[in-house]
Amino acid sequence: MHFFSQAFTYDHSWSHVVIGMWHKYPNPHCTHVQTIDVLDRTVDPETGVIRTERVLGCKQKTPTWIVKFFGGSEDAFVREISFIDPATQNATITSVNLSLSQFATCYERIRYSPVASGKQTAFLQTAEIQARMALWRSAADRLEHWLVQRFEQNAQLGKVGFTDVLQSMWNDAKERHPAHM
Numbered sequence: 001m002h003f004f005s006q007a008f009t010y011d012h013s014w015s016h017v018v019i020g021m022w023h024k025y026p027n028p029h030c031t032h033v034q035t036i037d038v039l040d041r042t043v044d045p046e047t048g049v050i051r052t053e054r055v056l057g058c059k060q061k062t063p064t065w066i067v068k069f070f071g072g073s074e075d076a077f078v079r080e081i082s083f084i085d086p087a088t089q090n091a092t093i094t095s096v097n098l099s100l101s102q103f104a105t106c107y108e109r110i111r112y113s114p115v116a117s118g119k120q121t122a123f124l125q126t127a128e129i130q131a132r133m134a135l136w137r138s139a140a141d142r143l144e145h146w147l148v149q150r151f152e153q154n155a156q157l158g159k160v161g162f163t164d165v166l167q168s169m170w171n172d173a174k175e176r177h178p179a180h181m
Contacts, residue, residue, distance in 0.1 A: 002148045004127040006155060012166050014089045014114035017121040020166045021082070021091065021112075025056070029161030032060045032154065050084040055098070060150070075099070089114045104131045104143055106151060127151055 010017055025033045035057035042051050056078045076099040084091045091112040096105060108127045115122055129147045131140035 001130040002144045010121045027161035
């Protein structure tokens with residue numbers, strides 16, 4: 001099993017970041033995310049927690065050795081479940097790959113929480129990547145290594161893309177309502 005983790009702070013309030021979450025894709029930095037389908041959205045009447053389940057359709061260039069060894073295609077699907085808690089101001093998103101999950105899984109967890117000032121939001125992202133080929137450890141290690149590299153590349157693109165989305169939303173809001181900014 002391989003792990004990935006990154007943490008940083010966005011210079012935007014928690015509410016702005018959470019609104020931005022729903023506008024993250026499409027963006028020019030994350031062109032691998034092609035489609036987003038909302039499967040379910042509910043609000044807990046007692047807690048106010050918003051639960052959303054989505055499927056993201058992605059297209060990525062897959063190394064030839066992976067396609068030859070495991071089959072499949074460049075199309076991949078990811079199941080994402082988010083919980084937005086307005087009372088505690090925490091947002092948690094978990095995702096797991098649906099495609100080729102019989103060979104490898106990538107379990108990702110993201111958390112957005114407000115920084116004490118209220119003007120910034122802490123971001124924590126972790127991923128556990130595990131190949132499911134106990135008999136072929138060298139192939140499993142190669143696959144996990146490639147998946148971690150790909151995940152890290154996409155995470156960096158995601159950070160840049162989301163920063164641009166937030167900045168664009170913030171600039172648009174300033175232009176529409178300058179007295180409130």
